Amino acid sequence: MKIPVWLPLLLGLLTAVGSVSTDMYLPAFPAIETALGGRPGAAQITLAAFFAGLALGQISMGALSDRFGRRVPLILGTALYTLATIGCALAPDITTLSLCRFVSALGGSAGMVIPRAIVRDLADGHAATRLISRQVLVMGAAPILAPTLGGVVLTFAGWQAVFWVCALYGAICCLAVALLMPETLLAERRVYDSLARLTRRYGTIAVEPSFLANALACSGSSFALFAYIGGSPMVFERTYHLSPSAYGAMFSTCAMGFILFSQINPSAVHRWGVGPMLRVGTRALLAAHLLMLGLALAQPATWWLLALPIFLASGCGALVMANATVGSLHRHAAHAGSATALMGTMQFVLGASSGLAVGLLGDGTARPMAALMLCGGLLAAGADLWRGRVERRDPA
Numbered sequence: 001m002k003i004p005v006w007l008p009l010l011l012g013l014l015t016a017v018g019s020v021s022t023d024m025y026l027p028a029f030p031a032i033e034t035a036l037g038g039r040p041g042a043a044q045i046t047l048a049a050f051f052a053g054l055a056l057g058q059i060s061m062g063a064l065s066d067r068f069g070r071r072v073p074l075i076l077g078t079a080l081y082t083l084a085t086i087g088c089a090l091a092p093d094i095t096t097l098s099l100c101r102f103v104s105a106l107g108g109s110a111g112m113v114i115p116r117a118i119v120r121d122l123a124d125g126h127a128a129t130r131l132i133s134r135q136v137l138v139m140g141a142a143p144i145l146a147p148t149l150g151g152v153v154l155t156f157a158g159w160q161a162v163f164w165v166c167a168l169y170g171a172i173c174c175l176a177v178a179l180l181m182p183e184t185l186l187a188e189r190r191v192y193d194s195l196a197r198l199t200r201r202y203g204t205i206a207v208e209p210s211f212l213a214n215a216l217a218c219s220g221s222s223f224a225l226f227a228y229i230g231g232s233p234m235v236f237e238r239t240y241h242l243s244p245s246a247y248g249a250m251f252s253t254c255a256m257g258f259i260l261f262s263q264i265n266p267s268a269v270h271r272w273g274v275g276p277m278l279r280v281g282t283r284a285l286l287a288a289h290l291l292m293l294g295l296a297l298a299q300p301a302t303w304w305l306l307a308l309p310i311f312l313a314s315g316c317g318a319l320v321m322a323n324a325t326v327g328s329l330h331r332h333a334a335h336a337g338s339a340t341a342l343m344g345t346m347q348f349v350l351g352a353s354s355g356l357a358v359g360l361l362g363d364g365t366a367r368p369m370a371a372l373m374l375c376g377g378l379l380a381a382g383a384d385l386w387r388g389r390v391e392r393r394d395p396a
Contacts, residue, residue, distance in 0.1 A: 010176055011118060014074065014111035017081065018054065019142035020169055021108060022047060022229055023251065024150040027244035028159040029233040035159060036094045044230045044359030048352045049098040051226060053105025055348035058113040062341020063198055065114045066191040070121070070184055074177045077110025082170035089163035109344070111173060116340040120329050121184035147255075151248030191338075198338075205339050210394070213387035214328035215343040217282055217380045219350050221320040224289060224376025226351035228310060231358040231369030239364055240303040250307055257315030265322050274323045275391060281319030282377075282384040288313040289370070289377035296370035306366055313373065320380055327387070350376075 025032075029043035036042075057077075064073045084104035091097035153161045191201075205211055236242045236250060269277050292309040300306065328343050354372055361368035 006180075007182075010180060011115040013176065014078075014173055015115045016142035017078070017108045017111040017170065017173060020146050021050065021081075021085070021104065021166055023142065023255075024146035024153075024166060025159070025162045026147055026229065026233045026251065027151045027237070027248050028154055028162055030237055031154065031159045031244075032094075032097070036091070036097065042094050042359075043233070044355055044362075046094065046098045046101050047230050048355040048359065050101040050105045051348045051352035051355050053102040054109045054112060055345045055352060057106040057109025058341045058344035058348065059202070060341075061110045061113050062117065062338045062344070065110075065117055065185070065341075066338055069187075069190065070114050070118055071177060071181050074110050074114050074181065075174060077107045077114075078170055078174035078177060080104075080107025081111070082107075082167050082174060085163050085167040085170055089160045089167065108170070113341045113344045116325060116329070116344075118184045120340070145252065147248035147251035148245070149248070151243070151245035154244045201338055202342055205342055209390040210387070211328050211339065211343075213383050213390050214278075214324040215346050216383035217278065217387065218321050218324035218328065218343060219346045220376045220379030220381075220383060221282075221285060221317045221324075222347040222376070223350040223354045223379060224285070224313065224373040225317055226354040227358050227369055227372035227376065228313075230355040231362065231366070231372070232310075234362055234364075235306070235366045235369060236303055239366070242303065250303070254307055254310045254314050257311040257313075258318045260318075261315035262318040262322060265319055269323065274326050275388070277319055278323035278327060279384055279388070281316050281323060282381045285313060285316035285320055286374075286377040286381045288316055289374040293367075293370040293374050296366035299365060313377075 032043045032046070061073055061077060081104050084100050084107060087100035088097055088104060091100055149165070150162050153165060232251065233247065236247050237244065242250065265277060288309045292306070292313065295305055295309065325340075325343070329339050354376070358369055358372055361372075
């Protein structure tokens with residue numbers, strides 16, 4: 001089918017539900033802990049609950065989208081996300097907030113996984129890279145705008161208002177899918193599997209070396225990103241005493257690296273290819289994380305010295321995620337929904353563990369956050385080395 005010019009915009013809005021749901025409430029972490037009586041680091045637990053819900057939700061949403069098409073799971077998922085986010089706004093304690101965050105992630109996972117399957121329905125190779133990069137251009141606006149908006153909302157209203165804004169976003173996404181989204185998976189291409197066959201299919205995808213190497217590279221980048229997301233509010237607001245609005249502006253500035261590099265990627269891929277650009281991305285990501293750890297150990301007196309390697313890491317992460325996504329789905333066109341769901345689950349299982357670890361290891365400095373980010377960079381670089389060996393052995 002011909003790709004409507006507005007489709008990348010809609011796919012970007014859907015994919016951005018994860019960024020909106022995390023980045024917008026980051027400036028509110030101290031306020032949430034104060035209001036709900038949580039211990040220091042308790043707000044990171046609500047973030048880890050959200051990541052865990054995304055991990056569990058994606059594995060089911062991918063299979064549902066392969067079975068019932070793309071539209072219906074997207075509509076139901078965004079509706080569930082909206083209702084559960086309203087529950088977050090009304091939560092009386094940390095436990096209830098964590099539970100509602102988990103449920104909202106189950107629904108929001110539809111917007112995280114199914115747009116990638118839609119891209120694979122419509123394109124492959126360089127064409128898929130261009131479509132993903134246009135989608136990332138829209139999605140990249142979320143981490144730029146959401147923290148700033150969250151800081152502004154906190155200036156004029158309580159932390160609950162952040163979740164009301166997120167609920168409104170979810171309702172708009174649900175309505176947009178219902179009114180505009182075309183069905184990209186025709187009935188004759190849908191997969192009608194039993195639970196046993198579905199489990200075997202996930203197992204087959206999971207052990208395919210090319211998929212696994214690309215997915216681990218992407219997951220390593222995500223692990224580092226989620227360590228930063230979970231740890232940065234405490235580092236910059238409490239250690240460096242930035243206001244919520246100033247923290248939001250800092251976060252948004254660093255996120256510009258992601259959107260900048262994502263727009264450079266298509267022309268670079270056209271010239272050098274997906275694999276070489278993934279290699280460049282993982283090496284540069286590792287270098288940025290090494291710089292970050294060195295500065296964190298030195299404990300600089302000014303916060304912007306830490307922000308510089310974060311900006312670089314954000315941009316390199318865009319290269320890794322875009323190219324690893326294309327590489328992981330290349331051999332799985334027949335069940336792109338399941339493949340992208342499995343990849344997303346891997347990302348957010350690691351993301352949940354990263355968010356939990358940064359909350360438990362927090363010591364008032366940037367060192368735990370930086371060390372965890374480096375671990376993610378090492379995983380991404382190691383997986384890319386394996387990918388190179390796999391592709392030289394089996395170039396199909």
